[in-house]
Amino acid sequence: MSNYHQKSIAYCFGLMAFAVTGTSRADEFTKADLQRYQQQFMATVAEGRELWTSPKLGTNGVACAQCHPNAANTHPETYPKFQKQLGKVIPLWEMINWCLRNPLEGQPLAADDPKMTALQAYVTYERRGVKLEPGKH
Amino acid sequence: MNTFNNSRRNFMKNAGTLALGSTLPFSLVELAFAESDQNFTFAYISDAHIQHIKGTSFVRNWDRGLIRAVAETNLLTPKPDFVIFGGDLAQLGSKAELDHGAEIMSALNTKAHYVMGEHDYYLDLGEYWEKLFGPQYYSFEHKGVHFIILNSIKTYDDWTFKRWPTNEQRMLEMAGLDNPNGSPFMVGEEQRKWLKSDLAKTNKNTPVVVFSHSPLQKIYKGWNFWTEDADQIQALLKPFKQVSVIYGHVHQIQYNQIGNISFNSVMATAWPWPYPQSYAQAEQYLPKLTVPMNRADPFFERDATGWQFINLANGRVDLNYTLYNNASRIVRYNTKKKRPEDSAYQNEDALIPPQTHY
Numbered sequence: 469m470s471n472y473h474q475k476s477i478a479y480c481f482g483l484m485a486f487a488v489t490g491t492s493r494a495d496e497f498t499k500a501d502l503q504r505y506q507q508q509f510m511a512t513v514a515e516g517r518e519l520w521t522s523p524k525l526g527t528n529g530v531a532c533a534q535c536h537p538n539a540a541n542t543h544p545e546t547y548p549k550f551q552k553q554l555g556k557v558i559p560l561w562e563m564i565n566w567c568l569r570n571p572l573e574g575q576p577l578a579a580d581d582p583k584m585t586a587l588q589a590y591v592t593y594e595r596r597g598v599k600l601e602p603g604k605h
Numbered sequence: 606m607n608t609f610n611n612s613r614r615n616f617m618k619n620a621g622t623l624a625l626g627s628t629l630p631f632s633l634v635e636l637a638f639a640e641s642d643q644n645f646t647f648a649y650i651s652d653a654h655i656q657h658i659k660g661t662s663f664v665r666n667w668d669r670g671l672i673r674a675v676a677e678t679n680l681l682t683p684k685p686d687f688v689i690f691g692g693d694l695a696q697l698g699s700k701a702e703l704d705h706g707a708e709i710m711s712a713l714n715t716k717a718h719y720v721m722g723e724h725d726y727y728l729d730l731g732e733y734w735e736k737l738f739g740p741q742y743y744s745f746e747h748k749g750v751h752f753i754i755l756n757s758i759k760t761y762d763d764w765t766f767k768r769w770p771t772n773e774q775r776m777l778e779m780a781g782l783d784n785p786n787g788s789p790f791m792v793g794e795e796q797r798k799w800l801k802s803d804l805a806k807t808n809k810n811t812p813v814v815v816f817s818h819s820p821l822q823k824i825y826k827g828w829n830f831w832t833e834d835a836d837q838i839q840a841l842l843k844p845f846k847q848v849s850v851i852y853g854h855v856h857q858i859q860y861n862q863i864g865n866i867s868f869n870s871v872m873a874t875a876w877p878w879p880y881p882q883s884y885a886q887a888e889q890y891l892p893k894l895t896v897p898m899n900r901a902d903p904f905f906e907r908d909a910t911g912w913q914f915i916n917l918a919n920g921r922v923d924l925n926y927t928l929y930n931n932a933s934r935i936v937r938y939n940t941k942k943k944r945p946e947d948s949a950y951q952n953e954d955a956l957i958p959p960q961t962h963y
Contacts, residue, residue, distance in 0.1 A: 521781055528664050529656055529696075534876065537783035537828055538886070541879035541901075543963075553904040567903070571666065571876075598885045 509589065516590025519583055526572025532587075535571065539594040546604040557603075560588055645748055648678045648715070649924075650912045651691025651853035652873030654724060655706040663705055666906055667696070670874035671709050674912040679714050685914060686747065688715050691853030691871055692722025692758070692818035698776050700733050707737050718745075722818045722854065723758040723790070723829075728776040730765070731756070742796050744803050750812045750917060753803065755796055757817035757832050757852075760788040782828050782878070789826060790819040791833040800841055812847040812920030820852045822861060822868055825881035825889035830855050842866055847920035857909075858926060860936050861892035862944035868892070869924050869936060869945060877901045877909030880962045896950045898926075898934070899959035905930050 519525055521533040536542055547560040554566075561584050565576035577584040653671040656664040678688060690710065695702035703725065710717060719738035721731055731741050741756040759765070760779075765788075769775040778786045792800070807813065815821065821838050824830035832838070842848045848866045856873035857880060880897055881889035891897075901909035907929040916923040921938035924945075928934065935948040950956055 521784070528658050530664060530666075533781060533783060535878070535903075537878065538884045540881075540884040541962075553902070571903075571906070595885050 512586050512589040513593045515583075516586035516588070516593075519587055520590055525568055525583075526574035528573045530572050532567065532572070539591040542591050542595075543604075544588070544592045544595050545598050545600050546602065549603045549605065552605075560591070564588070564591075643748055644917065645686045646681075646683075646914050646916050648681060648685040648688045648912065648914045649691060649851065649871045650674045650678065650688060650710075650874060651720075651871045652693045652722070652856055652875055653690075653706055653709075654693055654696045654873070654875040655702045655709070656696035657699055657701045657705070663702075664696075667875040668705075668709070670876075670907060670910050671706065672712075673907070674874045675709060675712050678912065678914075679712070681914060685715055688713055688717040689816055689851075690717055690719045691816065691851075692720040693724040693853065693873075693875075694719070694722070694734075695725050697773075697780060698725055698728030698734075703733055703737055718752075718754060718816070720754055720816050720818050720853065721756040721758060723779050724776075726756070726758055727765075727779040728772050742799065750814055750920065751807050753800070753813065753815045755792055755800070755815060755817045755821075755838075757792050757819045757821065758790045758854075759793045759796075760791060760833075764788040787829065789831055789833040790829050792817075792821075792838055793834070797834065797837060797841070800838070804841055804845070807845075809844050810846055812917070813842065813845045813849070814917070814922065815842070815848070815850045817850065817852050819854045820859070820868065820870065821850045822863060822892075824855075824859070824891055825887055827884070827887055827889075828878075828881060830881060830889075839863060839866060849922040851915070851922065851924075858898040858934065858936070859892060859895045860924075860945040860947075861894050867921065867938060867945050869922060871913050871924070872898075872909075872911040872926060872928070874910055874912060883962050894944060894946075896947045896956065897960050897962050898928070899931050899957075900962060902930065 519532075520536075520539065521531050523529040523531050525532070532539075544560050547563070548557050550557050551563065561579050564584065564587055568574045568576050650671070654667050655671065656667055658664060678685070694706035694710070721734065721741050725731065725734050735741065742754055744751060744753045746752070765775070769778065778784055779788070781787065804813075817832070819832045820830055821832050821835045823832070823835055843864060843866075846865065850866060850868045851871060852868070853871050853873070855870050856876065856878035857870065858872070859868070859870040861868040877898070881887050881891055898909060908931070909928070911926060911928045914925050916925065918938065919940065921940070923935065923937040926934040926936070934950075936945050937948055938944070939946045950960065
């Protein structure tokens with residue numbers, strides 16, 4: 469591919485990006501933007517709370533909230549960490565999948581499944597204000 | 606105490622013979638009197654949460670917890686005088702769940718008394734439960750001790766009778782421990798009146814033991830580790846010299862002393878709950894006296910569950926928790942300090958890392 473071609477492709481992407489974002493500059497955002505980002509996040513938290521308290525993630529009617537009211541004792545601020553029973557360092561979503569498979573007798577979710585994102589958003593939101601302590605058992 | 610120690614040794618010997626392992630998850634309550642032949646024990650099983658899936662299938666994990674507790678209670682030597690079931694036999698109060706739970710409990714070789722839990726109650730307000738287990742509140746005498754069973758998980762009439770379109774929804778709303786649509790537990794006026802007249806007929810020197818599902822003290826309202834009229838109940842119990850309240854619901858070890866009243870909680874057979882302080886947003890009042898149980902290992906499904914045998918000593922209760930995969934715990938009334946204390950971990954320097962909850 470020639471230099472000319474690469475430049476024109478880059479130019480096209482530039483135009484497309486401009487079309488999508490309108491006239492605002494990349495590093496500027498308004499109060500309205502902030503509100504919208506927060507709304508997006510809280511909607512995902514609410515979706516996560518819905519899943520957390522729902523029997524639909526598993527097959528036996530058990531919900532995450534049965535053992536973890538308000539997502540307590542999940543400690544998202546300590547991940548990734550060494551799980552002695554798995555013998556390796558894992559991120560939070562792998563532990564969530566362990567719970568889906570075992571107490572809930574269900575199927576694991578993909579790491580980027582929107583449901584997994586929502587579950588992690590909820591768990592983390594309930595833990596807001598707690599300092600990060602990666603690796604803590 | 607000797608009676609208990611012997612019984613425990615015998616029990617563990619029997620258990621060992623049956624290859625159940627070196628630790629067992631239960632609490633035994635022992636009541637001991639000045640004359641040791643008056644001492645007796647009873648066992649306490651609680652919070653089984655038998656959960657119906659469909660047809661003849663139930664959640665295996667919770668079934669196993671209750672089946673194991675019943676089997677082990679039957680091995681106690683000498684036999685406990687009776688067994689208390691502390692409430693939440695069912696998860697959603699259905700006939701299928703109550704029947705299945707009653708069937709597992711029917712394997713007990715000792716008489717059982719039942720306490721009402723919210724998971725048993727809010728579908729039909731205890732109608733079917735009463736057919737299986739009898740009245741929701743009553744008292745009985747046993748070897749000089751006055752025992753009282755209360756239904757402490759009632760709530761405001763408005764919530765119970767006017768708020769929900771179906772009984773099923775009412776049950777589901779109350780079943781979620783952290784559900785903001787729930788409502789605070791209470792004993793209520795009818796039972797308070799009855800309790801007052803029942804206590805009026807009881808000598809103030811008689812040891813009194815009260816069984817309730819929820820704590821008759823206020824710990825954390827968000828999860829109903831709470832009874833709304835706890836202060837009024839405590840006031841009724843105040844004139845008695847020796848009072849013990851034993852409650853379920855919290856799925857964890859708690860104990861406290863308020864005036865003359867000792868409070869002890871019992872373990873669940875189904876699953877453990879976090880201590881309220883592990884919910885970062887909670888305003889809670891876990892009794893300072895309580896040395897927490899170890900943090901649960903989720904990979905060992907019976908960990909941090911169990912049952913207990915109780916020794917009534919000098920009219921005070923000593924709770925013996927034997928916990929799966931963990932060292933046993935004994936919470937015994939200290940007659941000098943006049944409060945329940947853990948026999949091994951009460952001093953700050955005796956705490957071990959798994960007892961730190963965060």
